[in-house]
Amino acid sequence: MCSETTTPEYKDTLNLPKTDFPMRAGLPNREPGWLERWAKIDVYETLRAKGKADGRPSFVLHDGPPYANGHLHIGHALNKTIKDIITRSHQMMGFDARYVPGWDCHGLPIEWKIEEKYREKGKNKDEVPVVDFRQECRAFADEWVNVQREEFKRLGVYGKWDDPYLTMNFHAEAVIAEEFMKFLMNGTLYQGSKPVMWSPVEETALAEAEVEYHDKESPTIWVKFAVANEGTDLQGAYVVIWTTTPWTIPSNKAVVYGADYNYGLYEVTGTPDECWLKVGEKYVLADKLAAQCFAKARLSEDQWTRVRDVPTSEFEGLGLLHPLAGAEGANGEWDDLRDFRAAPFVTDDEGTGFVHCAPSHGMEEFELYRDLGMLEQVITYNVMDDGSFREDLPFFGGKRILRDKPKKGDWEGDANAAVIAKLTEVGGLMARGKIKHSYPHSWRSKAPVIFRNTPQWFVAVDRKLDDGMDTYGDTIRTRALTSIDQLVKWTPQTGRNRLYSMIENRPDWVLSRQRAWGVPLTCFTKKGLLPTEDGFLLRNDEVNARISAAFEEKGADVWYEEGFKERVLGNVVNPDEYEQVFDVLDVWFDSGSTHAFVLRDREDGTPDGIADVYLEGTDQHRGWFHSSLLQACGTKGRAPYKNVVTHGFTLDEKGMKMSKSLGNTIVPEQIVKQYGADILRLWVAQTDYTADQRIGPEILKGVADSYRRLRNTMRFILGSLGDFDEADRMHCRDMPELERWVLHRLAELDTTVREGYETFDFSGVWQAVFNFATVDLSSFYFDIRKDVLYCDGDTDRRRAALTVLDILFHRLTTWLAPILVFTMEEVWLERFPGDESSVHLVDFPEAAPGWLDGALASKWAGIRKARRVVTAALEVQRRDKVIGASLEAAPTVHVEDQALLAALKSIDFDDLCITSGITLTGDPAPNEAFRLEGEVEGIGVVFEKAEGQKCQRCWKILPDVGTHGHAGVCGRCDEALG
Template identity: 50%
Template sequence: MSDDTRKDYRDTVFLPKTDFPMKAGLADAEPKWLARWQGLDFYKRLRAERKGREKFVLHDGPPYANGDMHIGHALNHVLKDMVVRTQTLLGKDAPYVPGWDCHGLPIEWKVEEEYRKKGKNKDEVDPKAFRAECRAYAQNWVNRQREQLKRLGINGDWDNPYLTMDFQAESIIVAELLKVAESGQLYRGAKPVMWSPVEKTALAEAEVEYEDIVSTQVDVAFEITEAPNAPELVGAHAVIWTTTPWTIPVNQAIAYGPDITYNHLEYERTSGERIRVLIASDLQTEFEKRADVRIADFVGPGDPISTTRLINYYRGSDLEGTVARHPMHHLGGFFAKPRPFLPGDFVTTDSGTGLVHMAPDHGEDDFLLCKAHGIDPVFAVEGDGRYRADWAWLGGQGSVINPKFNGPEGPICSDLKAAGGLLAASADYSHSYPHSWRSKAKVIFRCTPQWFVPMDKPIDGQIPLCKTEADIRSAQGEGRTLRETAMAEIERVRWVPERGANRIGAMVSGRPDWVLSRQRAWGVPITLFVHRKTGEYLVDAEVNARIVAAVRAEGVDAWTGTDPQVFLGDAYKADDYERIGDILDVWFDSGCTHAFVLESGRWPDLRWPADLYLEGSDQHRGWFQSSLLQSCVTRGRAPYDAVVTHGFTLDASGRKMSKSLGNTIDPNKVIGESGADVLRLWAVNVDWREDHRIGPEIMRGMTDAYRKVRNTFRYLLGALDGFDEAERIAASEMPELERWVLHRLAELGDELRQCVNDYDFTRYVTALQAFCVHDLSAFYFDVRKDSLYCDAVTSAKRRACRTVMDTLFHALTRWFAPVLVFTAEEAWQARFPSEDGSVHLLDWPEIDAAWLDAALGEKWATIRAARESVTEAIEPFRREKTIRSSNEAVVRLPEVAGISAADFAEVSIVSAVEYGGDSTVITRTEAEKCARCWRHTGDVDPATELCVRCDEVLA
């Protein structure tokens, strides 16, 4: 009988029924859910419902308020939202207060850019007015970023975020600085720091990025005038090599390696002049390749011909007491002073000449070695990179970072050549060099008076605001330094991934003293008074209290806008004190966020310390470290108990994103086209702990993955149409297949809990997706659709199936809710519509531990493997159209353990199974097809065209 002449029983089949659409339309639907949550004041409601529960605090690291949300922001905030939502799902009270960093160079530079476009000079503007513009600029971007992040579905206290430019925050930053000062862990000193001549300020390591450049390399000769241990060196020239010719005008000494072997050689220059030089023996060949010299033949009247060029060699320690003179000594003054040879353990023979010229103004090694021998910086280079006007050589000229100024034809090399001190110069040395992250201009090391927190000074006495004296002793130890305290905390804190401990540990163990000061306008002032005669800063609790109160009332303008005598009171005279004009490093600002967010009481749902900080891996040298150091110096411990780091988002080819390459991915555009849930699914699917990729093809894959999850929800909703508690059946009464599903659900629940504890959200979401696609859609749903559609509503098997599907729906909507925040809510409301209900108010689904059955799991793993073999065996027949549907197949195969042939036929969705033989044999059934269930069961009544099962259901 043909299908066309069969009776139509479609109206008797229990097909899935739901209004949950297959097409998501996320870009249009998601804003409506956001509006609904906003109308419910959802964040506050969640806080009220979770009040009194175990607390979990993730402290938000502040992004800069200076641009639209980029893909890194999106990834970071989705991961934070995953933490907060999964901890909430576990039943905890997990508040989230977002925040922004509003001070510092990135924002000030943007405002200055606007000035430059208008031909205005920032230095000619009233500082208070300039700061007001910076504040308005930051607030504008806070408002824009806030709406963009809310569109991602991030649940937080968006109406009350923290801003480092709030007056209360500024006052607490000031108070934290004064605590450091009161503890004695603050000093003013002149040290070389990274300095941007373009931005005219010191920079932190975190504000610097390294780029490959080509520099001029020079070999410069310093004539030796004294050599008590090697008199024959007098008149010879010590040769130094450098890639920063601009530091030669500030040279004060020459460093040698005590254990290096040095050669005393004679050469002939192109001019015919002979010159004797001193260089490391290991670097002689490299020097000869660069320098304007050739081997001297040492031939004189009556002398035998000699081809040797070596006069003598020395151990570096033999050079003790040697003195040279600067090539520009004829200028007198500073340049006429002797240049002593100093032993330096940092001198190597990796490159150069083995002799290193020392400019204590422009190098940390230089500074420390010279300081140890009583040689002080001279501050020859101004903040804009020019030599100061009164400098004898090149005064008023520069900028020192200008390649032409440093080039072989530039004034430095030209003057050295004229003085006979230039042996080689070429603009061909490729190397990595620090640049300002903001302006992209090269930075220099420059010695300036700055404010520092020492890393290696013992912290004696009580640390302000430590909870108890016992806390101080246990966390810090008696007389422990800041470096030692921080290293101990790094060991205590949990780092995810674990290598983060090594990364930040290496940075803290070798970092110099913390430079707190900046020479800018937009930031929190260093609110110190320094005595003009003694140079000591004032420590007075009453003065400090007045300063803090003024900043709390008026913001940072209070420091310069208030008569200093008001702060000093009657105890001190303003004329005796210098009011410091520097501002704080913005990393100190952000490092203090734990103090004014977690401790201030403005957000009572929070507490100190935080359970977790989560940011990109670059924050090991940024926010993680500044927060660690600030908290250790004031509280003796880290402000966090765990730190999670993620990598950077690259384009589809693995390249760093940049506007110049045109390979950036705008998350706002992705959301507008595909929806936030698809972007969120990408964020947790990628291996975000490493650097990861995004691109159009990758996002198409995420759309497909999303569609499969959505279809799982849709199928469950349709299958559960009309389900009520009267249908529910106990697990003990269920068929084995349903008990296996519950076993898998219990296994999955345990795995997901572990993922939450491990912050392993990639495994979390991939385990969920795999369960939906492989365990449910490709297997369980496929097997049970016949029973679901065609069994009687009173059938125990169908009731068991619907009971399991109800359990699956409750579990999957909750587990997916932290990932697909909009879709999970849509699915929940489709089944349980409520004006004020939400899937996001629910706890972790109830999973009965008794569902776990390892033996059952192993058994059904074997059955599924056998089913897959049957499916593969049938496939060639389907391709040849010998068999159109697996329902037409009769399968003969070796017995599958633990399941009858009839049950295996149902599981494999075939007409019949016969056990026997050594291989799988497929034949086409001769049985008629039931007009209702379309199965070929061999028991179809020709009169009704129904199988026995369907006939009974309709009867």
């Protein structure tokens, strides 16, 4: 093997690598320069023009909009990098791959930020004109759009950055209103009153996607409801319920039981000190739970007894007394008998076997009494928007379920304590305790939420649609389920199961939010009519067209202008007869409508308004994927996407969720400053993004090490191609087998790379290319061909090697360009400098038909196994200091397999093993021969030193050294010297 320390008179005759491509990348400092260069030559628009000129097929990844309300976190970086890899790879596979970034600009996250500023200044939001408040929200969102745009661009993400989509743009707001009005016109929109998740802190309804679950400690109480009916053996006995929400007891209207459970009548026979129970009291409890109920009341087992069975038939016709019935000062609030009946949702796993019903605060109870036609008798309005009890509620008026702000992390208000105190005072409790359980919290304020019955606007998911779009069903639910199974490909497949289950079991869609910053529900209701009466909602095409035109001109703020109702209703209906709705749309309706104002309406959208790919985190099965599906199924009859790709969450190195309080967060800016964006992008490509990923300092060091190894591979290629000329190019049929084997591997990889990018398997692409570059090339092909590249003259085998290196250059730079956008541009420009040159303007080269050669690959698989035995044998000699380099050896290799022996003899096996000579024989290997038992059978190596002198140019030890015209060289080097 040659070296740069070769004797001076011959060193300059070697073809040593020459390149200015640095070993140290310096990415943090150099990447901004490439960004400026891409902006100057306008890579994105250049590709759009190319796509149009070439008539390329369209490929559109539709961007799920992040909120414009803060700096990027690592999840943003993961998400946008995956999207960028998808878009770039499809562009380089021959598509016109367009990417329009977008932002969600309405909704609670942004409004909450403005309210926080108000609170800091002691300012009341309700005293600010709504249009002024909305303008502050708009300015806040616009500021963060600009910040995040630059942060995303710094990651190397390309797209239509100069014209993104924003849900607060006037056209977007107009289309969102139009999409809402389609539900108004198709009859699926209705106003109803049912329990919804409500945030008392933010004073608005929340969607499931706006809720996260955290552990919460709640008070638990066992409450006594006395049987009221005279003339029954159960009169005066107590039916006991258990609840973790004491604040709902004032709204209790019923108790329900399980029709198939075993119940018993129990009597207290003794009591300990400080016990709320009295000797002689009787209790009806589920047999399975009675013992633990008495234990909670601090009774020992000998202080209570089971009197008899109580069949559920005995419950029929009974009424129960609320524990506050007849209480002094209650003003008759709770004197009505409580309903008592069977219900399917009762369990005997915990509690008492009975369930307290406050249908205003529980969906199952609400649905039970809705189906019974009894809602009017059981709905209460005791809890106000801010989570306080109505002022005139006896005992509890003005008490708050939650505080305005947490105290040492605790949001607990005074309502629960007040209810428990009053129940204790009137003897209404059997026991009390505490429980820690998973509980829904607002993901914005982090405060607990409650279930609260309020008038809201809903879209009915099971109402039949007569809109002429029934190919995939005649209801929103059936269209959505059919789309999931027939029209969409899921990556990973588990995404299908998750969303299908959600859609299959979901209730009607709650659209309304009691906020100010958003697109209003652009509808009017007839004064004096109930929501269930015909004519309650104004459905008029002319009015809708006027609203849309006004929004297109001035945006949604126009809805709040004085006299707007009169302007849009005038000459159509009498404005005085209608109320204008001022709730705003759920922000998920905004983002769910993006298919209309982005995919359908933009020139760079899609002809059918359907995206090739939607990609977001797994939480978006209940968020953007979900709302987009419902929205599109209601307005266009099917899902707005063909592929749905989901990624997991980002964890720290120990697999823990990142948290500022734990100090384990890592932000993209940190990584970019320390390593460069390409290292962050490579981390994304290396990981299986479909599951949760880990990231941290040690992991990033490993990524950086992989990057350095690949960079060395590219540096070797660049250095070796310094003197390559197109006239040197050889056809594959004229090449040595080693070069043809490399081309075969490239043909295999071409399929792997394309299939990997097509199926969004970037870790598969990276691993295949990286292993090829570091194992097949650096550790094998390059190691072998260095001798030829450095020492040969103008030989066919050197020209063949250079041709293969040129082919490798074009494949590796383009295959990896979607991942390592900066580095592959650097590699490309090192070889092809020029003002308009860029690797991102070219496609993946096609593999030549003749490259794939299965027979050759099979032959070389055997050859490489034999080589492994030889190199292992030589390593033993090097370790034992017998030789210093493999060129000092000329071993004898014994090969039992005659076909393999013939294969080895057909090539220059000594070149492959980097020895000065090799003797191949089919004779049985002697006992002392080196073998790789259990790995490669039938091959033995007997070590022998090479005979002759060391060539002062190539360092091989050969008998002919010194016998040629040039002193101290072998015949091959003598010929090269001329």
